[in-house]
Amino acid sequence: MRIINNRQTVVLMVSIIVVSLLAPAVAPSATAQEPESADDYFNTLRGMSDLEIYDEYSELETLHTQSLTGVQVGEFTDEQARELDAVIATIRQFEEAQAQFENEEYEAGFETAADVQRSISELETHDESLAALSRLALTRYYEQLGSELASRAEQADNTPTEIELRELAAEAYRGANQPEQAAEFTRQVEQLRAELSADREQMDDAEAAVGSLTESCSNCESSTSAISEHNIGVIKRYQPALQTSSMITDAVQRANRHGLSDRQTSLEAQANTAKSIRLSIAIASTTILVGYGLILGLLVAIITSRLFAWQRTFEAANVDSVVAVGDSDV
Template sequence: MNDMNGVLLRLAVVVGLVVSAAGAATVPAAAESATTGVSDTDESALDTGRVSAIDPERVAAEPDAERGGSAALDGRSVTAQVDVEGPQTSDEFLAAFRELSGQGSLETYSEFEVIRTQAVVSVQAGDFEDADRQRMRAVLRTLVRFDEAYQAAEEGDLSGSLQSAETTRESLSELESAGGTQYSSLAGVALDRFFRSLGDRFEERSREDISTPARIDALERAGEAYRAGGSSDRFAEVSVRAEQLASAYERDREEMNESIAAAQAFLGQCGDTCAGAVSAVTTHSTGVFGLYSDARAASAAGSEAVRIAETHNLERTEELQSLADESSSTLLSLAIGSALLLLAYAALLAVPTMLIAGRISLWAKDRRAASVGSILTPMPTEVRADVE
């Protein structure tokens, strides 16, 4: 309800601005052309700084070069090259305001076009005093800064656009101080709408396939834009989402850093000596068994770091993948080295084991033979003598 009241109040200011400008020009037709979006006035109507009349048909018939410059010739909108500090006279301000005619920013946000049109009327109405010069410079600065913000958004530079829009907001305070409250109130309506559109675009960017830090930044910028545009509900919503995402990312980042530290510490400890199975066994001998256990933990840590990096779409993913591959390669070398060392030990133990087993086998055989001999009774032998 407060937002609706604010909009209605500002619309009332628009009507007051148009009416006051019409009175300053003393020409009803000028006010009518301004409220209906007439983009410029006829320079030939100047007579010692006063407008006698504005011909709508003649204004509508002006060529594009007079009304919008080359910016609209190819259907594209480019940033107007206007020197804000340059104009000093009413004619110079008139030329500067005419230079802004046809800009996409003013066409899209018609409130600024109304401001430009009324400024054109004002610089031609009556004497041009220092106060008028200060006020028109503030108007010109506001229009140029907003055009920069609009063009930056059109080019995809949302952060730059947000910064320029905030600078435009600062210009409104200067405009109020210069006696242009009606102008600043009208500009505030358009600027609030522009901020909200920036918030929408930042929120859309947060849904793209970007890294989690970039997504968090987009949500935070969306919150800033919504807050500047007076949309407190959207600001609260995206702020909560940004905080939740930042909290989850911080936990994963700490886990990832711990995994990276563990893998790097192991590889630093093992060094080149673990690059091959033979060198690992030669250098560490029986220590390869302990290193193999450490290598398994380091390999798991490296794989976990890669998983977290991929989950958050981080640029370090390739770097961490190399670390994980090195850890896995070292693990394989130590596994082969451990197997070779076990085979060597088995071979060394095999010979004495076979000798001992052979001796035991012979002993058992002799013992069985002795046991069999002890239970046999010798048979009596009959001696026969040949009798002749």
């Protein structure tokens, strides 16, 4: 009997120790729980009475007021608790979405707005009128977001950013139930993408042309080396060099038009290379042409002088012949 009593005592002591260890861990989780009673919901909603979000969206203030009044009337049920959970989630998510909008975190704002939509859908299963109020506020949020994104797109300093902003604006206008505006911005996005794609192809072609030029005309960055390397063949390289220089200059302008600063810097360096080669080939070609011109001129001068000499000799011979005939007649 004494052994059994000792065992019971040990078990009891162990149980007390375990409970004492678990008690501090359990207590905080209880304080972090969501509202459960009518008083809990009332206190939670009352603590949300002076939110700045109501200044921007009066619909949410009406939503809050009606919910605060409703929790004080009648018997509190689980159905009402789920409804108030949806109301509280909607208001808090709206606060987050508006803060993201003001901080220019537009993509995050879209994600939070999607959360708001899910909360409104849950609210709609309990009270359609409150859901309608919330949905009107969400529509206004999307309108505000679309207008801001459209304005930002107009001010964008490069085409990729403009495309991104106009695409987001189209999404915002779809959320605001403005399909015509959404379709217009979608059309603009498609047009800008097509233009950017076409111009990037032109830039790629220009870069390839410069690469081909530098490969085919090695040592052409000075007129002397160009002549030494290619001799008279340098002349036929001038036209391709001229075309390549024109292409790369046009590519620089396209990059500048789209605000592609890194690409523009790279293209400008290649444009300088193409310009240097074109100038060297032009000087080399001119030098060769002038040289050949001088040689040809010298040959022409020699031939011309010989012709004149032959002509004078011929004329002199004719004169002597006439004189000789005259003497014989006498």
